[in-house]
Amino acid sequence: MLDYHKSKGAEVTLAAMPVPLEEAKRFGILITDENRRINEFEEKPENPRSNLASMGIYIFNWKTLKEALIANAQQPSLDFGKHVIPYCHAKGAPCYAYEYNGYWKDVGTLHSYWEANMELIDIVPEFNLYEEYWKIYTKCDKLPPQYISENSEIEKCIIGEGAQIYGKVYNSVIGCGVIIGEGTVVRDSIIMNDTEIGFGGNIEKAIIAENVRIGDNVKIGCGEEAENDTAPHIYNHGLVCVGEKSVVPGGVTIGKNVVISGETGTEDYENMQLASGKSLVKAGDEV
Amino acid sequence: MRAIGIILAGGNNHRMGELSKKRAISAMPIAGSYRSIDFALSNMTNSRVQKVGVFTQYNARSLNEHLSSSKWWDFGRKQGGLFVFTPTVTSENNSWYRGTADAIYQNLSFLKESHEPYVVIASGDCVYKMDYNKVLEYHIAKKADITVVCKDMDAGENVDRYGTIKMNEDSRIEEFEEKPIVAKSNTISCGIYVIRRRQLIELIEKCAEEGLYDFVKDILIRYKSLKRIYGYKMTDYWKNIATVEDYFNTNMDFLKPAIRNYFFREHPDIYSKVDDLPPAKYNVGAKLKNCLISSGSIINGTVENSVIFKDVFVGNNCTIKNSVILNDVYIGDNTYIENCIVESHDTIRANSYLKGEDGIKVIVEQNDRFVI
Numbered sequence: 001m002l003d004y005h006k007s008k009g010a011e012v013t014l015a016a017m018p019v020p021l022e023e024a025k026r027f028g029i030l031i032t033d034e035n036r037r038i039n040e041f042e043e044k045p046e047n048p049r050s051n052l053a054s055m056g057i058y059i060f061n062w063k064t065l066k067e068a069l070i071a072n073a074q075q076p077s078l079d080f081g082k083h084v085i086p087y088c089h090a091k092g093a094p095c096y097a098y099e100y101n102g103y104w105k106d107v108g109t110l111h112s113y114w115e116a117n118m119e120l121i122d123i124v125p126e127f128n129l130y131e132e133y134w135k136i137y138t139k140c141d142k143l144p145p146q147y148i149s150e151n152s153e154i155e156k157c158i159i160g161e162g163a164q165i166y167g168k169v170y171n172s173v174i175g176c177g178v179i180i181g182e183g184t185v186v187r188d189s190i191i192m193n194d195t196e197i198g199f200g201g202n203i204e205k206a207i208i209a210e211n212v213r214i215g216d217n218v219k220i221g222c223g224e225e226a227e228n229d230t231a232p233h234i235y236n237h238g239l240v241c242v243g244e245k246s247v248v249p250g251g252v253t254i255g256k257n258v259v260i261s262g263e264t265g266t267e268d269y270e271n272m273q274l275a276s277g278k279s280l281v282k283a284g285d286e287v
Numbered sequence: 288m289r290a291i292g293i294i295l296a297g298g299n300n301h302r303m304g305e306l307s308k309k310r311a312i313s314a315m316p317i318a319g320s321y322r323s324i325d326f327a328l329s330n331m332t333n334s335r336v337q338k339v340g341v342f343t344q345y346n347a348r349s350l351n352e353h354l355s356s357s358k359w360w361d362f363g364r365k366q367g368g369l370f371v372f373t374p375t376v377t378s379e380n381n382s383w384y385r386g387t388a389d390a391i392y393q394n395l396s397f398l399k400e401s402h403e404p405y406v407v408i409a410s411g412d413c414v415y416k417m418d419y420n421k422v423l424e425y426h427i428a429k430k431a432d433i434t435v436v437c438k439d440m441d442a443g444e445n446v447d448r449y450g451t452i453k454m455n456e457d458s459r460i461e462e463f464e465e466k467p468i469v470a471k472s473n474t475i476s477c478g479i480y481v482i483r484r485r486q487l488i489e490l491i492e493k494c495a496e497e498g499l500y501d502f503v504k505d506i507l508i509r510y511k512s513l514k515r516i517y518g519y520k521m522t523d524y525w526k527n528i529a530t531v532e533d534y535f536n537t538n539m540d541f542l543k544p545a546i547r548n549y550f551f552r553e554h555p556d557i558y559s560k561v562d563d564l565p566p567a568k569y570n571v572g573a574k575l576k577n578c579l580i581s582s583g584s585i586i587n588g589t590v591e592n593s594v595i596f597k598d599v600f601v602g603n604n605c606t607i608k609n610s611v612i613l614n615d616v617y618i619g620d621n622t623y624i625e626n627c628i629v630e631s632h633d634t635i636r637a638n639s640y641l642k643g644e645d646g647i648k649v650i651v652e653q654n655d656r657f658v659i
Contacts, residue, residue: 129565130568136565138563143320143557143558143559143561144318144550144551145579145582145595145596146580147542147579148577148578148579148580149577150576151576152575152576153574154573154575155570157568158565158566158569160567161320161582162551174566176566
């Protein structure tokens with residue numbers, strides 16, 4: 001990309017990817033001439049005139065960037081896409097689009113985050129984590145191997161270090177140090193580091209954050225979908241989200257498009273149930 | 288801590304057969320993600336020993352690779368640190384370490400230039416957790432010259448591969464036999480010693496003068512009546528991986544919940560070098576029962592009662608039972624493996640049938656690997 005930037009004599013280069021036209025209104029769209037020089041920007045346009053979406057990866061000439069940052073210093077919530085790059089463009093700096101056609105996924109919505117995780121489980125996913133020559137590094141403080149017990153079943157999963165699986169896990173991404181109790185079935189879900197789930201439960205299409213404690217015999221993702229009552233633009237596609245360090249008491253049944261955060265007790269669940277579309281966000285959820 | 292550490296990691300051992308051809312015993316992989324020496328190193332750092340020397344010579348490459356940085360075990364970086372000593376040819380010395388005492392003698396400056404009053408000596412081929420401070424306190428309380436950590440083995444267990452000890456009622460060691468043909472006691476030495484630094488220098492120098500080289504035979508056994516040598520009994524888990532069978536059983540021990548919790552979840556932690564591997568992946572067709580799986584592995588077949596190390600690939604329709612598969616092994620489709628240890632970086636061709644008939648079979652097949 002840097003080679004391209006230099007060869008074009010650009011001052012600003014934006015990595016851009018062709019997306020389906022109907023998806024284009026979610027992105028910043030670039031309108032370019034035949035040399036990929038950018039003529040216009042459109043931020044999340046209703047009727048996109050191009051399908052070239054900015055990926056949020058930029059190369060600037062330092063002088064151009066420095067000048068633009070100083071000139072816009074007073075701009076509240078100064079943004080690259082909204083202010084800095086349009087400023088450079090307006091000043092006549094040559095801006096180019098660098099077309100990328102590999103794997104790129106914006107995980108900015110819960111559903112796209114969930115989808116990206118599910119794609120990684122495929123046999124040889126488009127983006128292969130097991131590629132020797134392009135390692136993806138992370139901070140990890142867990143060393144021990146994971147344990148898969150006598151009575152467990154596992155199919156199409158990726159599972160992190162130190163996890164202990166006593167239940168049945170299908171088509172899911174399980175983080176480091178997670179414990180899944182005996183008889184619990186987990187399907188199409190993402191469970192993050194150090195969360196512990198009791199026995200006899202059933203969990204479908206859930207995103208459960210770090211250090212959550214879920215009691216025994218908890219059913220998550222049951223029944224018909226219903227629109228979320230507080231933030232349907234965030235909690236949708238039937239996903240259930242449980243925030244970090246939350247506690248879910250044993251024996252409760254939880255619907256779809258639900259969000260739970262904080263230490264909840266049985267008194268928070270009417271008839272031990274939380275219907276689809278409900279939000280259970282308790283004050284003081286930061287432990 | 289008022290002690291420096293020495294880890295004797297030089298050992299090679301014909302009883303480990305093929306497995307120690309490639310590496311020192313101390314570099315043997317253990318429990319999916321560790322190497323044997325991690326246990327001694329973690330005990331040192333958890334006991335707040337800040338300066339540790341590792342003495343090694345045979346097949347030191349894979350050990351050196353593992354010990355490339357002291358940061359994994361958090362030894363001192365400005366003061367103290369982790370030092371690896373391999374035999375160096377100088378004008379006075381042109382030989383390998385001729386024994387454990389000789390290894391210390393050849394690196395005596397490490398002891399002489401330290402200022403801590405005590406030395407903890409451990410070997411790199413044992414799996415255990417221990418706070419060496421407790422041994423040091425005991426050593427001081429007993430006014431001992433040398434304290435030897437020992438353990439009572441189960442009655443009837445064959446102890447002829449260990450040093451056996453007999454103590455009086457005050458725990459002073461009266462008899463010490465190395466690898467006895469007929470053992471008179473089932474108390475064995477764990478190869479962990481505490482000794483005053485100056486005392487150690489003196490004994491090692493005397494040994495060298497007399498042309499003697501072995502710490503156990505030429506110091507512990509020879510001086511047992513002259514010096515106050517005491518035994519400190521440990522009761523927790525301790526395993527030495529001196530034979531293929533011991534090595535296999537030690538790995539299998541980690542399938543037991545109590546042992547797994549003791550090492551993986553209870554304080555303090557065991558540390559190791561971090562490899563930045565992706566999580567383990569289970570594809571359609573994977574069936575797992577009672578096993579440990581390490582990161583970077585991809586499982587397509589059946590795995591039962593086994594320990595799978597890092598970066599292992601198990602092909603479609605494979606069955607692996609009661610086995611230990613070391614790092615970076617590729618197992619082709621339709622393969623059957625039972626009662627085996629498969630050496631690291633190996634490639635097992637599709638449709639293989641490998642089974643240890645009486646006892647554990649060590650598999651070393653140097654096939655070419657063709658991967659896309």
